Amino acid sequence: MSVYPRDFSEKLALSQLFDMVKARCKTDFGKKLVDKCKPSFEYEKVSQWVEQTYELARILSSGDQLPSRDFMDIHPLLVSIKAAGSFLPADEFLQLRISLDLLYDWTQYLKKRQEQYPELCRLTYGFIADKELPKLIDSIIDERGQVRDNASDRLKEIRADLVNKSQAVRKVISSVLRKAKTDGLTEEGSEVTIREGRLVIPLKAENKRRISGFVHDESSSGQTVYLEPAEALQLNNEVRELLYEEKREIARILTRLSDAVRERMDDLDKGGRFIGIFDFIHAKARFCLHIDAVKPKLTKYPVIKLYKAYHPLLKLSHDQSGKPTIPLTLELTRQGNRILVISGPNAGGKSVALKTVGIIQYMIQSGFLIPVSEASEVGIFKHIFLDIGDSQSLENDLSTYSSHLTAMKHFVQEAEESTLFLIDEFGTGTEPQFGGAIAESILSELMGRKSFGVITTHYANLKEFAEKKQGIINGAMKYDVSALAPLFELEVGKPGSSFAFEIARNIGLTKKVIANARTLVGRDHVDYEKLLNQLERERRDYEKLTKVLEKEQAEITELRKDYESLKSMLAEDKQKIIREAKDKARQIVDEANRKIEQTIRAIKENKAEKEKTRELRQSVATYKEALADKKADKKAKAASFNVGDWVSMEGQDMSGEILNLKGKQAQVRFGNLISFVDLKKLIKGRQQQQQEQSPRKKAGSYSMIDKRAQFQGELNVIGQRAEEALVNVDHYIDEAIMLGTDMVRITHGKGHGILRDVIRNHLKKHPMVDRAVDEHIEMGGSGVTLVVFK
Structure with a gap:
């Protein structure tokens, strides 16, 4: 892959990114x-790199404990002992063992x-990593990085002799020192010390000839x-000789151990390379997790579909300062638009958007995960060209614009289908009329080569070019016109305004200066800018309306879910009631059959005695009357009704008076409730039946009667949302049914009829509701729903 120019990384500040990885x-x-x-x-290579990083990131984020301890690069150690006869110091063998473990x-x-x-595992192929060499090293080198006493029999003997000789020397010298203290030849607090590797005693300089021996050193004061x-x-000579012999034996032991390392040099070299590669991938994965990067869909052909993409360095900076970072979303495809022209005000985020595309593409093709949504898709580009910032060349005596044109020359010569070009402030640096024309011509040439690209510009002719041509699309950086502040959000599909006059007015330029500037620019251009500004305002209004509609749609969806859930529950309740009713009916029939069979058997056993037969027939008749009493009672309607009659609703026990x-229809008072009821639903004479109830039943029903007296026959849900109203209606209906109420009123108001329809559709599904209709016109009409129970 080729990138242009040579300072591509510096222009995109990639060195900062790689420094963060290197630190890990x-x-x-x-x-x-x-x-x-x-x-x-x-x-294939990019896919493998990305997969390796992704796999290691998964390990780190899964909670699965990856083996970890301090380790080092073993390559320098291996290089230092390649020559036969060379050996590693004991402490370096300790580091080698830790790394090999x-x-x-x-x-x-x-x-x-x-x-x-699988990709990380593939890195382990081609070399052997076992515990044999680390165990061998551990048997010779201890945890402090020193050769063990038992590394060889001779070393063990030497060190034992050293201990004995050293103790003998110290004993002799300590005796001399005690006598010297007694004779006043040295200070009372003096101790045996070491000079040039030999045990010595400190003496006052004037007394050095009073004790026979060899002076090895003197203090700085003399x-x-x-x-x-x-x-x-x-004895000291013997100790010194033993120390030399120990050193020679250690060298021999370490040389022999180094020989064992040299025998495995090929595997160790490959293993050392694995450690370095794994360290590199591990650092990449940690950095990617730090920036919340993910693995996108990776394709062989060029494509850029970035959803909720962030500039990694900008996001880290904003996160540290507590600022929000606005994500970027754009699509560039071979079949659709391949080039995006971004326009908008200065400091509005155009350059950041362009750099985001560049750094993300560089990252993915370098094997990194990228800070985007997982739904994003990126392809492979063979070339990435960049022209950004002040490219003035003092070395080649080129102006900024000439440097830009030099870059454009390279772009046009080298661009092809798998090229991504990124051009910031396209066409600037010379007269707008000529700069814009040259930029448009270059853009047309790049389009002809089917290259992909993102450019930023203020030039109107490039915006118009993007509107007219297939395969290229405008994009605008959003701007809050009322607040005159950038929103740093890219909107693809429309050009952006520079808002030059608005910004000038905001910073305090006089109206006269601005008006004169509008005149100089020309009416057509001013009208064009006004149109863009108007579109921006309309877009903002549209976004606000969309958010409101989305919120309402979410509420409707939630209400629909609740309705479907309630509907399902009611259907289950209905089936349960039907099953229970069938079971009850079956029990009644079975009981009736048993009663009849018992009667027939009794008649046969008594040989049809007239008196006994009469009694049995009377018993059957009484039982039939008891079973049919309620049904017959419902059908026992009076032929006519008069004001003052006491009546009840079919299937209900509560009585009321006709007013x-x-x-x-009849206007009837049921307790505190007054309502119009169809005459065909009324049954006459229920007050007397209630009065004839036994005192025991009345006493037992006191609490229910008390609740009925307190029950309000009307529920008001005016002003409530549909979801809230349905919950309140359900509670109210349940209470009414429990108290044996025949009917109730629900006041919801008229309005557009939405709340009324929702409530009535809901009530139609209720297994205990016979009907839900408009109240009488004098009692509220369509603004009140009269609910009659079965």
């Missing part, structure tokens, strides 16, 4: 890989999870000398 590396090899990180134009743990971890992390007594010379008769 633990090995020099991993850091070198960050420095070498460049995008690839090969789909981690290498083994990593490879085993990945091989056990090959199906979950007042104290450090003397090795003659009695200890031979007035109008046609086929």
Whole structure:
């Protein structure tokens, strides 16, 4: 993959991004890989890189404990002992063992999870990582990085002799020191010390000849000398010889251990490379998680579908300062629009949008996850060209505009279908009339080559060009016209205004200056800008209206869900009631059949005695009357009704008094409720039946009678939302049914009839509601629903 210009990374501040990744590396090899990180134009390679980063990010975010400890780059250690006879110091062998232990743990971890992390597991192929060498090192080097006493039999003997000889030397010297203190030849607090690797005693300089021995050193003031007594010379020599012998034995042991490393050099070299690569991928994954990056859909062909995309560095900066970052959404495809022309006011976010596209494309083709929505889709580009900022070349004596044209020359010569070009402030740097014309011509040439691109501009001719041509589309950075403030949000599909006059007015330029500027620009251009501004205002109004409609739609959807749920519950209740009714009917029939069979059997057993037969027939008749009593009672209607008659509704026990008769309806008072009822639904004479109830039944029904007396026969839901009203209606209807109420009134008002229709449609599904109709015109008409129960 090629990028242009040479300072592409600097222009997009990619070095900041890579520095953050490098800071997360633990090995020099991993850091070198960050420095070498460049995008690839090969789909297979990019796909593999991205998948490796994605797999490691999944490991880190899954909570699954990845083996981890301090480790280092083992390559320098391996290089230092390539020559035969060379050896590593003991402390470096300790570092090698730690790294090899981690290498083994990593490879085993990945091989056990090959199906979950296939790309990472593939990195472990081609070398052997086992515990044999780390165990060998551990048997020789201890946790402090020193050679163990039992590394060899000879080393063990040498160190044992050293202990004995050293104790003997210290014993002799301590004895000399005690005598010197007694004789006043040294200070009372003096102790045995070491100079040039030998045990010595401190003496006052004037007394150095009073004790036989060898002076190894003196203090800086010259007042104290450090003397090795003659009695200890031979023992110290023997200790010194043992130390030399220990050093030679350690060298021999470490050389032998280094030979074991050299025998495995090929596998270790590959293992060391794996450690560096894994460190690099691990650093990438950690950085990607830090910026909330994801794996998008990756395709072989060029395409850019970015949804909710962020500039990673800008988002990190804003997050630290507590500022919001507005995401970017755009689509560039081979079949649709391949080029986006972004316009809008200065400092409105045009350049940031362009840089976001560039840095995200660079990241994905370098194997990074990107800060976008997972629904995003990106393809592979072979070339990415960038022209941004002040490109004045002092070295080549080129002006800013000439430098821009030099870049455009490269673009036109090298661009093809898999090229992505990014041009900021296209055409600026010279006279607008000529700069705009040249920019339009270059843009037309790039379109002809079917390249992909994002450009930013203020030029009206480029906006018009994008409106007229297929494959290119305008985009505007949103702007709050009323507040005269940028919103930093890209809207694709319309050109943007620079809002130059509005900004000038906002910063305080006089009306005269602005009016003169409008005249100089020309009416056509001013009208064009006014049209763009008007479109921006209308768009803002439309967005506000859309949000309101979306909220209302969400409420309707939620209400529909509640309605469907309630409908389902009522259907279940209905089926339950039907089943219970059938079961009850079956029990009644069975009981009746048993009664008849018993009667027939009794008649046969008594040989048809007249008196006994009469009694049995009377018993059957009484039982039949008891079963049919309620049904017969419902049908026992009076032929006519008069004002003052006591009546009840069919199927209800509560009685009421007729107050007035109008046609086929009667105005009846049921307790506190007065309502019009069809005459065919009334039954006469229920007051007397209630009076004939036994005192025991009345006493037992006291609490229910008390509740009926307190029950209000009307529910007012005017002003309530449909969802709230239905909940209140359900509670009210349940209470009315429980109290045996025949009918109730629900006052909802007329309005547009929406609340009335919702309530009545709801009541029609209720298994205990016979009908829900308009109240009498004198009692509220269509603004009140009269609910009659079965």
